[in-house]
Amino acid sequence: MTDVIPGFLDNAGSPADTGDRDPAARPAVVMVRTLYQNKIALVGVVFVILVIGFCFIGPLLYHTNQTEPNPAILNEAPSAQHLLGTDYVGFDVLGRLMVAGQSSIEIALAVAVISTSFGVIWGAISGFWGGVTDAVLMRVVDIVLAIPALFIFIYLASVFRPTVILLIIVVSALSWVGPARLIRGETLSLRVREYVDAVRVMGGSSSRVIVRHIVPNTISTIVVNATFQVADAILILATLSFLGFGLPPPAATWGGMLTNGMNYLYDGYWWQIYPAGLIIVMTVIAFNLIGDGLRDALEVRLQPR
């Protein structure tokens, strides 16, 4: 009963609904095309690719010792041997940025994927079914939302030694509620739209309505939110490092590097502060630019006509 008029159902209310069945109007195609046309978003994409290349391919080209401290070369200024100088235990700063970037990016991407997927499912179910389901699911969201994340981090950090997996789990466990609430809010207004009624009249199941019609219509919110999650996770990790709850050495994160460098704010060791700070800011900006570009790409209603 669910596939009465597949063509009609598939097209109804999809974000790239241009009124006709133009295959080039599929969301993915529109996404790539608009990203390519949107210069600012393109800058974001290029920068993210560069950063990923820098962190994951860079160490193959620029060999540095990132496992054993070298007391002979503490806090050295940039030179031909160490392009961005060395830090307080003698690690090469440029090489350390690469290693730190790997863990920072891996954790942030994992958090974004896990928390967004979970949040979207939770929010769509809650908003669509409403009633008791909604009440129970949203109270859980409210409780998680209401307990300050720092409390849980600090508590866990006092017992466990922070690891990559632990950070991913904890940051995700505290980040999924944002998308859940956003998607639930959108679902509330989407479920009363005519095209949802149309699917219902034709016998479409609830899961079909959610998967094929509600979620695709919230895709801009989902994608924009996911890029923010990546950006936010990088910032959360940096803040945790600053408060002393980051990954312990020899693991490195950008936030940890920035925090260590800040101890030398008045000594003029700029190479220990600005490279780490700038790469955090620029990576976070890049993800935000992509999010904005995608938002423009997916929100057909907002396109200039």
Added chain:
Amino acid sequence: MISFMLRRLLQALIVVLGVTLIAFILQNLIASGPELARAIIGPKATNEQVATFIAQYGLDRPIFVQYLHYLGQLLRGNLGYSYKLNEPVRQIIATELPKDAFLLGVALVLSILISVPLGVWQAVRRNRPVDHVGTVVAFIFYSMPSYWLALLLISFFAVTLRLLPAEGSQGTTLAAMLTNPAGLVLPILALTLVNCALFSRYMRSAAIETLAQDYIRTAKAKGAPRFRILRKHLLRNSLVPVTTMVGLSLPGVLTAGVVIEFVFNIQGVGLSFYTAATTSDYPVELGITILVGTVTVLGNLFADVMYAVLDPRVRYD
């Protein structure tokens, strides 16, 4: 509407209960029984003293009984006692909360006053230079770890220009803190910049979305004055997501508050929480967590009620 609000209030109460339960359980997972007793009365306590403490406070009872006891005390306004600071937790919060309310409140009001007009302006001038500049500036402040922003402000205004003190205003009470207003400028500036970056982005998105609606076109078509469209149609409709955002941003604002208080050494609830966490002062930690949780729930309640008041299309039945 009244019944919706009453039901929403009941929900809020349930959430606050949930917060107390989860916070209490978490705390007991970390330290309970003799461990907790020793953390509270000190590492040098003898075994007899620990045993007496456990018996006195019933730390050997089942956790659920302990929770009900804690809840009972909470309802009587007793948040526990900090042996580390030798002060009731309620007393600590009562002295420090006004300082946070002032700092975060002023920053929040300033951020809304700046970011709402800015966001609308950017939306109306979408893809013009003004919009691009606003977006870039917002991105930079939003993407900067708040502690780094605060330290950059210190190194510029306090170290290079020597205009403002590097440390926040000191003082045990809000009134004492206000006698040195210069020390409040940088913390409030840092908090405002962080909030503004977030709020103006949301405001711009919300206003752009509203601008694409048919009623804006209708209003233009019937020849309504431009300012009237902006004020009556655009602003009011765009404010709906902003109220939600302000309500939801409270945990973030409070977290930023912890960082800013840490950087500027302002003795507020945030810094007390940090100190309590690093010194295993569990009663203070638990009390502040429940306080912050309650404030957040109130923020959510506010957001939901405003959502229903401002957007007649959203109906709760």
